[in-house]
Amino acid sequence: MFTWTPAMVVPEFYGAALVTRDLFIKVFGLWMLTKLSHGLLRVYRCWRVGRKLRHLPTLPCSLLGPVGSKCKPADRHRVYGEWAQKYGPILTYRFLTTHVVMVTDPVLVAEALRHRSLDKALPVQQFTCGIDELTGPNAHKTILTMSTDELWRAVRKAVATAFSNRNLRANFPGIRTAGAQLIQVLAEAGPSVAVDMDNATCRESLDVIGHVGFGRDMGATRSLMDGDESGQAITTTQAGLAEAESRIIDPLRRYKLWRPDVWAGKAATRRYHEMIHRLMADIRRERPPDVTIAAHLLDIVDPRTGQAISNDVLQPQIAQLFFAGFETTGHQASWTLYAVSQEAAVEAKITEELASLGLLATSKSPQPRQLEWDDLRLLTYLNAVIKESMRIYAVAGVVPLRSPIKGCGDVVLGGGKLVIPEGAILHTPIAAIQLSPALWDDPEKFDPGRWLQEGNAENVPNAELGGKDVKRYLPFSEGLRNCVAKPLAQLNLLTALAQLYGSFTFRLASEMGTAEDVRAAEQTHVTLSCARGMKMHAVPRVASVKAGPTQPLSEDVLGSEE
Numbered sequence: 001m002f003t004w005t006p007a008m009v010v011p012e013f014y015g016a017a018l019v020t021r022d023l024f025i026k027v028f029g030l031w032m033l034t035k036l037s038h039g040l041l042r043v044y045r046c047w048r049v050g051r052k053l054r055h056l057p058t059l060p061c062s063l064l065g066p067v068g069s070k071c072k073p074a075d076r077h078r079v080y081g082e083w084a085q086k087y088g089p090i091l092t093y094r095f096l097t098t099h100v101v102m103v104t105d106p107v108l109v110a111e112a113l114r115h116r117s118l119d120k121a122l123p124v125q126q127f128t129c130g131i132d133e134l135t136g137p138n139a140h141k142t143i144l145t146m147s148t149d150e151l152w153r154a155v156r157k158a159v160a161t162a163f164s165n166r167n168l169r170a171n172f173p174g175i176r177t178a179g180a181q182l183i184q185v186l187a188e189a190g191p192s193v194a195v196d197m198d199n200a201t202c203r204e205s206l207d208v209i210g211h212v213g214f215g216r217d218m219g220a221t222r223s224l225m226d227g228d229e230s231g232q233a234i235t236t237t238q239a240g241l242a243e244a245e246s247r248i249i250d251p252l253r254r255y256k257l258w259r260p261d262v263w264a265g266k267a268a269t270r271r272y273h274e275m276i277h278r279l280m281a282d283i284r285r286e287r288p289p290d291v292t293i294a295a296h297l298l299d300i301v302d303p304r305t306g307q308a309i310s311n312d313v314l315q316p317q318i319a320q321l322f323f324a325g326f327e328t329t330g331h332q333a334s335w336t337l338y339a340v341s342q343e344a345a346v347e348a349k350i351t352e353e354l355a356s357l358g359l360l361a362t363s364k365s366p367q368p369r370q371l372e373w374d375d376l377r378l379l380t381y382l383n384a385v386i387k388e389s390m391r392i393y394a395v396a397g398v399v400p401l402r403s404p405i406k407g408c409g410d411v412v413l414g415g416g417k418l419v420i421p422e423g424a425i426l427h428t429p430i431a432a433i434q435l436s437p438a439l440w441d442d443p444e445k446f447d448p449g450r451w452l453q454e455g456n457a458e459n460v461p462n463a464e465l466g467g468k469d470v471k472r473y474l475p476f477s478e479g480l481r482n483c484v485a486k487p488l489a490q491l492n493l494l495t496a497l498a499q500l501y502g503s504f505t506f507r508l509a510s511e512m513g514t515a516e517d518v519r520a521a522e523q524t525h526v527t528l529s530c531a532r533g534m535k536m537h538a539v540p541r542v543a544s545v546k547a548g549p550t551q552p553l554s555e556d557v558l559g560s561e562e
């Protein structure tokens with residue numbers, strides 16, 4: 001009879017185990033070798049790029065550029081300006097193995113932002129992967145982060161058409177309703193309550209994007225009154241964006257799995273994906289009106305396939321529009337409210353202008369006339385106030401970043417004055433240009449009057465160009481990749497602020513401290529905001545403020561948000 005003894009099996013077992021171990025060691029070794037050679041190649045490329053830039057002033061700071069220097073990363077919008085003053089309009093710094101060339105010379109900036117060989121695909125993804133991960137589960141590139149290729153052209157054309165004057169005019173009543181809802185919220189809160197106007201204006205902007213973009217009422221402003229925030233579009237969007245910002249600031253964050261906030265951030269990102277997925281399913285099921293961005297997005301033909309745009313491409317574009325639009329416009333509105341609250345003379349001129357158009361609540365006429373589309377072009381002074389706010393508080397002040405297209409070689413600017421080597425990043429921080437004492441008189445002074453003088457204050461004559469004008473004001477960036485939604489942002493700001501100032505005067509709450517305290521609380525993650533929020537008292541101009549029409553923005557609330 002056959003009897004089993006361990007000796008008969010063990011050698012075979014050991015044999016298999018040894019083969020597996022050898023295989024593992026070989027695969028692991030190969031992986032290590034590949035990583036090592038990649039690393040060495042990176043270091044070599046960094047050294048090569050560094051050699052080409054060594055004649056330029058270099059920051060004596062660490063490997064992490066602004067993140068590693070002595071400044072707080074949140075101060076970047078100010079720090080870049082200080083660097084420009086100290087080291088001049090061209091300087092370099094390093095972020096790990098990537099060299100960055102920071103330029104604030106307006107002639108070079110204008111040329112660079114229009115240069116066809118400088119694009120948005122950066123040699124390192126730290127800067128954009130936080131955004132791509134937020135906009136879709138497969139981290140697809142969006143209109144904001146794509147290189148300037150055929151697909152980008154198709155998406156950009158669709159979105160830009162959606163912001164045509166005709167479409168915005170058709171959407172104007174909805175934009176006005178979002179402002180009216182905000183007035184209703186503030187009227188109900190009363191003057192004694194310090195309202196965080198930054199939060200409030202971000203909500204109003206989210207509602208405007210929901211309406212103009214998708215014919216949906218996101219309910220973000222109204223939910224301030226309801227008080228029921230859980231599961232709301234605004235909470236989901238804010239939490240998702242906060243996580244994306246954290247990943248941009250700390251590229252290693254995703255690996256810190258021992259931290260509960262990292263898991264909470266992953267969950268927030270997932271919830272944002274789900275919200276956008278539901279919205280996409282809604283617009284696929286029922287096409288929104290033709291004047292919405294969604295209708296234009298649905299009509300895109302993917303140039304790579306010749307077919308209608310797929311969900312994989314569509315979802316990130318939708319997500320990105322909320323992401324790019326709600327905080328930028330919201331923060332800009334609250335910085336404007338703040339700046340005006342510090343300048344009584346400026347507010348007096350705003351009210352004078354509104355009164356001359358019958359748009360101001362007064363004791364004689366407590367219900368101001370409803371703002372109309374044709375009024376907008378008459379609001380010259382308020383428009384100058386917004387422009388000045390965008391100059392001093394450039395919410396997107398730490399971008400743009402561009403890089404020479406891979407394989408196209410180094411990019412020469414200014415007729416040889418500056419060469420951007422392939423593999424380096426060009427950084428032209430808007431805030432440093434718009435606050436440069438070399439380009440502006442008294443740049444820190446909030447002076448809307450500079451926009452009312454003869455000539456175009458957006459430009460400055462340049463000696464190198466024989467006195468020809470060069471751009472020094474670019475809050476929406478310039479060139480092919482400027483802000484596609486500039487017309488919507490400008491319309492939203494003008495409409496909301498005209499309505500708000502028509503009914504209220506805004507006083508900074510004492511808990512915000514002094515102007516120095518607010519300045520010390522300025523912070524830039526992706527956009528410029530105030531770390532304390534913007535607590536203000538909205539004091540009604542007349543005893544009973546009426547909000548005007550506050551019908552729902554659209555019949556169809558983002559109701560599938562169970």
Ligand code: HEM
Nearest residue numbers: 143144324325328329332396399400476477481483485489
């Ligand atoms: C005050 C408000 C706003 C400011 C100051 C602003 C500023 C900017 C800037 C500076 C850029 C260029 C970024 C770069 O080159 O890296 C940009 C791009 C972009 N913005 Fe805005 N933005 C605002 C509002 C909005 C809104 C409301 C939306 C959408 C609803 C939006 C959507 C976009 C998109 C899609 C791009 C990428 C365009 C492209 O690369 O082709 N922005 N914005």
